[in-house]
Amino acid sequence: MKVFRGGTVVDATGVRDADVAVEDGEIVSVGDASDDPDEEIDASGQFVAPGLVDAHVHLMMDGRADPGEVDSDSEATLAYRAAANLGDALDAGVTTVRDLGAPGSLALDAATAVERGVLEGPRVVACGENVVMTGGHGHWFGREADGVAEVKKAVREQLKRGADVVKCMATGGVLTEGALTGAPELDEAELEAVVDAANAKRVPTAAHAHGTAGIKNAVRAGISSVEHGTFMDREAAELMADRGTYWVPTAKALYGIVEAGTEAGIPEFAVRKAEAAKDAWAEAFDHALDAGVPIAMGTDAGTPFNHHGDIPEELELMVDHGLSEEAALEAATVNAADLLGLDGVGTVAEGTHADLVVLDADPLDDVTAWQSPARVVRRGTVVR
Numbered sequence: 001m002k003v004f005r006g007g008t009v010v011d012a013t014g015v016r017d018a019d020v021a022v023e024d025g026e027i028v029s030v031g032d033a034s035d036d037p038d039e040e041i042d043a044s045g046q047f048v049a050p051g052l053v054d055a056h057v058h059l060m061m062d063g064r065a066d067p068g069e070v071d072s073d074s075e076a077t078l079a080y081r082a083a084a085n086l087g088d089a090l091d092a093g094v095t096t097v098r099d100l101g102a103p104g105s106l107a108l109d110a111a112t113a114v115e116r117g118v119l120e121g122p123r124v125v126a127c128g129e130n131v132v133m134t135g136g137h138g139h140w141f142g143r144e145a146d147g148v149a150e151v152k153k154a155v156r157e158q159l160k161r162g163a164d165v166v167k168c169m170a171t172g173g174v175l176t177e178g179a180l181t182g183a184p185e186l187d188e189a190e191l192e193a194v195v196d197a198a199n200a201k202r203v204p205t206a207a208h209a210h211g212t213a214g215i216k217n218a219v220r221a222g223i224s225s226v227e228h229g230t231f232m233d234r235e236a237a238e239l240m241a242d243r244g245t246y247w248v249p250t251a252k253a254l255y256g257i258v259e260a261g262t263e264a265g266i267p268e269f270a271v272r273k274a275e276a277a278k279d280a281w282a283e284a285f286d287h288a289l290d291a292g293v294p295i296a297m298g299t300d301a302g303t304p305f306n307h308h309g310d311i312p313e314e315l316e317l318m319v320d321h322g323l324s325e326e327a328a329l330e331a332a333t334v335n336a337a338d339l340l341g342l343d344g345v346g347t348v349a350e351g352t353h354a355d356l357v358v359l360d361a362d363p364l365d366d367v368t369a370w371q372s373p374a375r376v377v378r379r380g381t382v383v384r
């Protein structure tokens, strides 16, 4: 048994001074640990919190300016990159990631590799390949499908591979030259087919959606989470709150591009559009907070200048836009775990997985505390 002694436990259930005892990858007690443990770790003056859950990453991409470059990489190269990204995320205190799109079984295999201890990394939940209309957003690494029957088949192929979630494209990308807001792609009937087919295995569904019409299509179809949601208006926010649809805001995806700018080699039209999208996204955040949309943290890590090692910056961006520190913690722990369908993840409680971060400052006072964990614990092992 290993005991983190004398720290302050901070999770979505509250704040309390408590020792945390860990054995065989699980938390076995939270409170006074009087036993003589095998290993004692002094956490006095520190804060013991759950490891972060990122509901939206791309393990095969590493934040380079032009993600299209990875298209010509071999499968082995993509896999090595995924392994490196997993290491970076874990070092940053991220103990669960959800991959929302990679070619073939790349991310599903990463999940297996971590589970079997071949790779040290966060737990991986993965969708397999994105379901996308012919020629649609990200088609170069997605499974193209049109019409209800083809879409169902495409979803079932991912389920057969062992997908833990089904990801589809409800709109185009904001940054496609020519398109303004991310026009609808898979239509409402096709999105319903995604949900129907996924329900057979009871896995959640995620829809990439920027434009207002596409967001509403996805919510009405019963999709579990709207990814990005850039042009969410008040009506869409209310619809999401009503149906309990999660929003995964991916602030860092937008800020990565805006902050790097044209000097980093991003085309000017893309930076201009990202600026406009940023304003719409800030309004979407207000609508979401007003309506009470449930929020799960997700970064889209891997997209330009959005590195896996910087994932905890997402909490700061959400707080900058009006989310409380407490709600940011919930979004990045219990809410994301709930969206992913994971039990025993996201709190510091007896019987849950020992995925922890030890922080030097109280993350409820200072949200940037997440960005420099003193220790990271995965399955009970101190990995950093």
Ligand SMILES: [Zn+2]
Pocket (backbone or CB within 6 Å): 056, 057, 058, 100, 101, 300
């Ligand atoms: Zn994405």
